[in-house]
Every structure is written in structure tokens, then in C-alpha cells.
Amino acid sequence: MNKNIYMDNAATTPMKKEVLDAMIPYYTEKFGNPSSIYAQGREAKKALDESRDKVAKILGATDKEIFFTSGGSESDNWAIKGACYANKNKGNHIITTKIEHHAVLHACEYLERNGFDVTYLDVDEYGMINIDDLKNAITDKTILITIMFANNEVGTIQPIKEIGKIAKDNDILFHTDAVQAVGNIRIDVEELNIDLLSLSAHKFYGPKGIGALYIKKGTKVHPYIHGGAQERNKRAGTENVASVVGLKKALELAYENLDEHNNKLKRLRDKLINDITNNISHTKLNGHPEKRLPGNVNISMKYIEGESLLLSLDMVNIAASSGSACTSGSLDPSHVLLAMGLSHGVAHGSLRLSLGDFNTEEEVDYVVENLIEIVARLRKMSPLFENIKEEE
Numbered sequence: 590m591n592k593n594i595y596m597d598n599a600a601t602t603p604m605k606k607e608v609l610d611a612m613i614p615y616y617t618e619k620f621g622n623p624s625s626i627y628a629q630g631r632e633a634k635k636a637l638d639e640s641r642d643k644v645a646k647i648l649g650a651t652d653k654e655i656f657f658t659s660g661g662s663e664s665d666n667w668a669i670k671g672a673c674y675a676n677k678n679k680g681n682h683i684i685t686t687k688i689e690h691h692a693v694l695h696a697c698e699y700l701e702r703n704g705f706d707v708t709y710l711d712v713d714e715y716g717m718i719n720i721d722d723l724k725n726a727i728t729d730k731t732i733l734i735t736i737m738f739a740n741n742e743v744g745t746i747q748p749i750k751e752i753g754k755i756a757k758d759n760d761i762l763f764h765t766d767a768v769q770a771v772g773n774i775r776i777d778v779e780e781l782n783i784d785l786l787s788l789s790a791h792k793f794y795g796p797k798g799i800g801a802l803y804i805k806k807g808t809k810v811h812p813y814i815h816g817g818a819q820e821r822n823k824r825a826g827t828e829n830v831a832s833v834v835g836l837k838k839a840l841e842l843a844y845e846n847l848d849e850h851n852n853k854l855k856r857l858r859d860k861l862i863n864d865i866t867n868n869i870s871h872t873k874l875n876g877h878p879e880k881r882l883p884g885n886v887n888i889s890m891k892y893i894e895g896e897s898l899l900l901s902l903d904m905v906n907i908a909a910s911s912g913s914a915c916t917s918g919s920l921d922p923s924h925v926l927l928a929m930g931l932s933h934g935v936a937h938g939s940l941r942l943s944l945g946d947f948n949t950e951e952e953v954d955y956v957v958e959n960l961i962e963i964v965a966r967l968r969k970m971s972p973l974f975e976n977i978k979e980e981e
């Protein structure tokens with residue numbers, strides 16, 4: 590197999606052709622500014638309005654509750670900072686978890702430096718929060734609970750409905766970073782008692798640099814970008830019409846084919862997990878055995894260095910990701926795996942394979958075959974593994 594095998598769909602997904610086709614006219618003949626009153630402007634405005642309607646319907650929201658942003662990171666920052674500053678007369682306490690995406694964690698840390706208090710909830714060995722811990726963390730100063738829907742590294746899905754109910758019963762706002770969940774899980778914001786929800790198109794076969802924030806009607810949130818009156822005075826700047834159309838198209842396709850997509854991904858996921866853990870010794874599945882995203886595989890290969898593993902996989906044209914924050918050039922092990930109780934060593938040797946709509950069973954076989962060889966070769970060179978073998 591000499592083509593590239595892409596198994597890093599949690600990092601980003603390739604865009605579907607239908608999505609690109611839907612976008613192109615808004616770069617060319619339908620290029621108008623939605624704020625202009627002449628025909629080209631009205632055409633762009635219509636596309637924007639229709640997209641907002643469609644996105645709202647899919648999430649169980651209304652069009653006035655959907656705000657387009659530049660992606661997941663912006664939506665998270667806006668939701669958290671905007672809600673906290675708008676509600677600081679009520680209190681200054683935020684509850685989140687230790688396993689959030691950095692867009693949430695670093696926004697919370699920023700607020701800590703600016704007079705807010707943050708509780709970072711622990712998770713169990715499966716990456717799941719404890720509902721009693723959440724209840725116990727609530728004080729009369731708590732104004733926001735921000736807990737991710739599904740984790741990007743280990744795929745664990747949190748009990749969002751229960752969390753939403755607790756937030757509602759205590760009159761606290763609930764934000765969820767649903768960037769990994771949208772396109773994989775059916776979401777009704779009303780039923781789940783969600784006040785703020787972040788999503789990002791490039792995680793479900795849409796374009797990069799476009800996302801949305803759902804803000805429940807009546808929720809006090811400060812504007813994020815000051816300027817023109819776009820996005821109902823809350824997020825200024827000429828709208829990214831083509832990308833909004835792409836986001837809408839990608840979201841529609843994702844939910845039209847949700848069952849098919851989930852069944853296929855789960856089948857490939859379970860095959861990958863079984864084939865790897867049955868054929869390679871000293872492995873451990875990270876994340877929840879059942880409550881996990883359909884395309885997520887995260888396995889620690891003990892006595893192996895994640896970076897070497899990724900480089901070896903790259904040499905046979907397999908794109909995957911590991912348990913260290915290699916994006917920042919650092920070798921710090923993942924904060925998510927550490928919060929789940931893994932040692933630094935084991936966290937370092939973890940591999941994330943995230944499946945998507947374009948992966949095939951043939952590719953899964955190719956990955957497993959190569960992984961068996963690579964792991965054997967790397968362990969042969971590892972003094973740590975030699976000692977282990979002697980002990981056994």
C-alpha cells in the first residue's frame with residue numbers, strides 16, 4: 590500500500606468534496622458582503638441566514654442562538670470569558686476538569702490571573718468525571734461549569750445530561766466544548782440543558798477556521814470582538830460566508846449519515862483495538878471501554894517512546910498522534926493521560942489512532958501489521974524492555 594494512511598481525524602479531517610463544491614460559488618460569483626443592500630449582498634445574506642437556520646435546527650436551537658466564530662478555540666474562549674465577565678456580579682467561581690482542551694484550560698487560567706477561582710475536577714482511570722465531585726464543588730459563587738462533551742485524546746464521553754441538570758438546578762451556566770462530539774453524537778441543546786456549546790467545522794469534514802458558539806436565549810455573555818454589528822453585535826467582522834456555507838453543508842452531511850458513519854467507525858475501531866491488544870504484549874487501552882467516540886483508539890505501548898513510534902509510522906506513510914504535546918515542541922506527557930493516573934513513561938508511549946469516514950478495513954490491517962513490526966523493533970532497542978523480559 591503506497592498511499593498515505595490518515596488516522597489522525599481527531600486533529601483535523603479532510604474536507605468532503607460536496608462541502609467544497611457548496612463553498613466555491615461564495616468565493617466567486619456570489620462574493621458579496623452580507624451587510625450590503627444590493628443583490629450580491631442580499632445573496633450572501635440569504636446564504637448566511639439559511640446556514641444559521643440549518644445549524645440551529647440540527648442542534649435543537651433557534652437561529653438567534655447560533656453565532657459563527659473562527660473555530661473551536663474562539664468559541665471556547667468566548668463562551669468562558671464572555672460568560673464570566675458578564676456574570677461577575679453573581680460570583681467568581683468556575684468549575685471545569687483536568688482533561689479539557691487547552692482552549693478551555695488556558696482560558697480558565699487566564700481568568701484565574703484576573704480574579705476568578707477555578708476548580709479543576711479529577712477524572713477516574715477511564716477519563717470520566719465523578720458527579721458527586723461536581724456537586725460538592727459547587728459554591729454560592731459558582732457562575733459557570735465548563736465540561737467537554739467528549740475528549741479529543743481518549744474519546745471518553747461525559748454524562749452531559751446529568752451535568753446539565755445539576756447546572757440548571759443550581760442556576761449555574763453550563764458550557765460544553767462539543768468539538769469532538771458534533772458529527773459523532775446526536776445533540777439536542779434543549780434536552781441536555783446546555784447554555785453554551787462550542788463546535789468546529791474542520792473536525793467533521795468541513796473547512797478549517799470556522800466554528801460556531803450556541804448561546805441559549807437570555808444567557809448573558811459579553812461580545813467577543815468589538816466593531817461592526819455582525820452576529821447581532823457580539824462578534825464583529827465581515828462574515829466568512831463561504832466557510833459558513835461549508836460548515837452548514839458538512840454538518841448536514843454528518844447528521845444525514847450519522848448511523849452509517851458510527852457503525853462503520855465503531856467496527857473499524859473495535860477491530861483496531863482487538864488486533865493491536867491481541868497481537869502486541871504490554872498494551873493498555875486508554876479511555877472508557879464503552880462510553881467513547883466511535884473513531885477513537887488510544888493505546889499505551891509500554892516501554893516505547895511515542896515520538897519514535899510516530900516517526901516509524903510516518904516512514905510507512907501512517908499519520909497518527911501520540912500522548913505527548915509534540916505540537917509545542919515539548920515532550921511533556923499529555924495532561925489528559927496524567928490526570929487518568931498513567932505514569933509519565935506509560936503516557937509517553939501512547940498512540941492515538943482516530944478513524945474517519947475515509948478509512949478502510951484494508952488500512953486497519955496495514956496499520957496493525959506495521960505496528961507489530963515497529964513495536965517489536967523499538968522494544969528490541971529498549972534497555973527497559975530487556976529488564977522486563979528477564980523479570981518475567
Ligand SMILES: *Cc1c(COP(=O)(O)O)cnc(C)c1O
Nearest residue numbers: 660661662690692741768769789
Ligand atoms: C480541535 C479542538 C478544539 C479547537 O478547535 P479549533 O477549531 O481547531 O480551534 C477545541 N476543543 C476540542 C475538544 C478539540 O478537539
